[in-house]
């Protein structure tokens with residue numbers, strides 16, 4: 001009779017569950033979620049004679065460019081933080097994580113300001129529908145990311161994050177980079193790839 | 197093969213404590229049982245809706261349901277059957293069995309698992325609560341096509357909300373399954389030594405993780421159109437109802453494979469046990485699963501042929517291509533049976549019934565996939581026949597097979613064989629009486645989703661017959677519930693390997709298994725570890741190949 005004698009709890013630790021893999025799958029689903037909106041965007045854009053429509057005009061790019069800089073920087077900072085914690089420099093990680101969160105909050109504040117400057121409302125037709133819903137959903141994801149990073153921050157402060165145990169940081173970083181990439185997509189289709 | 201030691205029976209705890217322990221459980225087996233109970237409850241509700249519809253349709257003229265009520269009832273019937281019975285029922289098997297079959301302690305994320313479960317009754321009741329608000333429940337069908345779904349009252353909002361909740365539940369569940377299967381297998385269990393059932397769950401979960409978010413996207417647009425003043429689906433203001441159809445069906449077609457793959461896997465697990473042979477072409481079955489899953493993302497517009505706005509040859513060709521891997525499955529099932537020592541226990545009967553009925557549904561589909569045919573068949577009762585041959589004749593018979601098969605593992609008791617065989621035949625006859633004539637009605641032009649029809653169309657006789665059939669199905673389900681009830685009162689008698697010829701690891705532990713599943717983990721050297729143990733116990737070790 002062949003059976004490995006294993007204590008119950010030993011088996012439990014031998015294969016720890018994997019937040020990282022779970023997050024990769026979750027982000028893959030999120031990508032499909034946004035892809036549906038991008039597909040809608042391209043469909044309507046390809047059918048339109050003038051895009052963006054005359055009622056909207058060419059969008060102002062300066063604030064969105066700053067927004068892009070903020071998010072990209074935040075991703076780099078978080079990646080440096082991840083590297084720090086993986087090498088055991090938890091204090092450095094804490095500071096970089098805080099910086100990431102602050103950059104996220106700056107993004108949200110600046111985007112709210114940008115919304116307030118717009119001359120068209122959500123009810124103005126298909127372009128405004130796409131614009132507000134897509135950027136709004138992205139903004140909600142930034143909020144989600146800030147919350148997630150704050151939870152990781154709380155875990156760090158209570159000593160649950162260490163060189164050996166830093167998968168939550170890795171998982172949160174994957175999410176944050178994803179949110180960043182979605183923004184790059186939005187920035188491209190709404191501000192860069194438009195006739196100027 | 198005492199993988200699990202006998203332990204003294206604990207004194208039963210007080211009821212309140214026991215209830216609390218079930219409500220807060222994170223044990224995959226208990227969550228699996230909760231999934232089963234919840235799914236069966238919604239099955240009964242949705243089944244009652246079906247009887248209401250059939251009663252109304254038995255004769256021309258309005259008897260029971262007004263057209264408005266009928267719209268709500270068929271919408272809720274389809275929605276509950278698909279999202280709250282079939283899908284969660286398959287997930288129930290997954291929850292109960294995957295950790296056992298791969299020799300794990302539990303799922304990868306037990307607390308997320310509990311969350312996935314509890315979202316289900318919440319979502320389901322949200323959908324149902326539409327009946328209580330002004331204007332009634334959502335009434336745009338389970339597909340909720342715009343612009344109809346952009347109209348409608350608060351019931352429609354509850355429908356959207358409920359679907360989003362159920363969607364989140366299924367996405368979390370799918371991620372959990374994938375991580376569990378990829379990371380928590382017992383030593384020696386390579387991917388290709390994994391029971392075929394786990395492959396079914398894995399493939400289904402990949403589809404859910406990638407397709408369900410697209411449904412959520414459709415729901416977000418729909419909600420925004422209803423309440424935020426956006427115009428995604430409003431053709432008069434620059435939007436397009438086709439965007440809804442494209443988005444919904446991009447999810448919707450993978451969804452139909454989500455609803456069948458696990459049932460295929462259940463049948464592929466059962467046929468070998470009652471044929472005394474290994475599954476024929478295990479790797480071929482795995483490959484077929486993966487091919488079908490991939491193809492299923494390329495065929496969605498076969499639901500939109502009549503819109504005139506899709507590339508007919510392309511979507512027809514991709515759809516017909518799916519019949520190739522599906523044919524492989526049929527071939528392998530039949531080859532598994534070929535020259536086997538067949539034992540006609542209830543699980544086997546339902547599995548065989550599954551093969552026959554699903555075949556009919558699949559052939560229906562092949563015809564619909566030809567645009568020239570579909571122009572005539574679309575939105576007629578033919579499509580209703582197709583849906584039910586694949587989903588009821590297919591998946592529900594598969595689910596029944598699975599329930600009869602694993603009941604002894606889950607409860608330690610067998611369901612009555614006699615009642616089971618009776619149920620099978622009553623259900624088989626009732627099913628065909630109800631749904632076969634729908635082909636003919638469809639060909640004669642009877643549209644689906646109508647509450648009434650004219651007496652002079654010649655549709656009356658078949659409709660009456662179908663209603664009789666529906667009540668026969670209801671009787672068969674009563675037989676099932678009586679069987680469960682009676683069997684649960686019998687003493688526990690099922691041994692570890694309840695059918696004596698099983699293959700996969702769940703049969704190596706006690707029936708029911710202890711909370712931690714296994715005391716000692718068997719080493720896995722082949723696709724059929726429990727058979728290896730059985731042969732070793734008979735002193736035949738070493739003579740066995742490793743297939």
Ligand code: HEM
Pocket residue numbers: 339452453455456498499515516518519522557558559560561562563564565566570573574575579582583586587590591
């Ligand atoms: C060889 C396999 C199959 C083919 C070629 C096929 C083809 C099709 C086509 C072309 C339609 C659209 C008919 C119309 O609306 O005019 C359809 C509808 C449908 N199919 Fe299949 N199908 C197949 C298998 C399945 C399976 C396995 C399931 C589920 C388990 C399924 C579930 C459905 C459902 C639910 C609908 C109706 C959706 C609605 O409410 O409009 N089909 N099928």
Ligand SMILES: [Cu+2]
Pocket residue numbers: 448449452495496498499
């Ligand atoms: Cu389809």
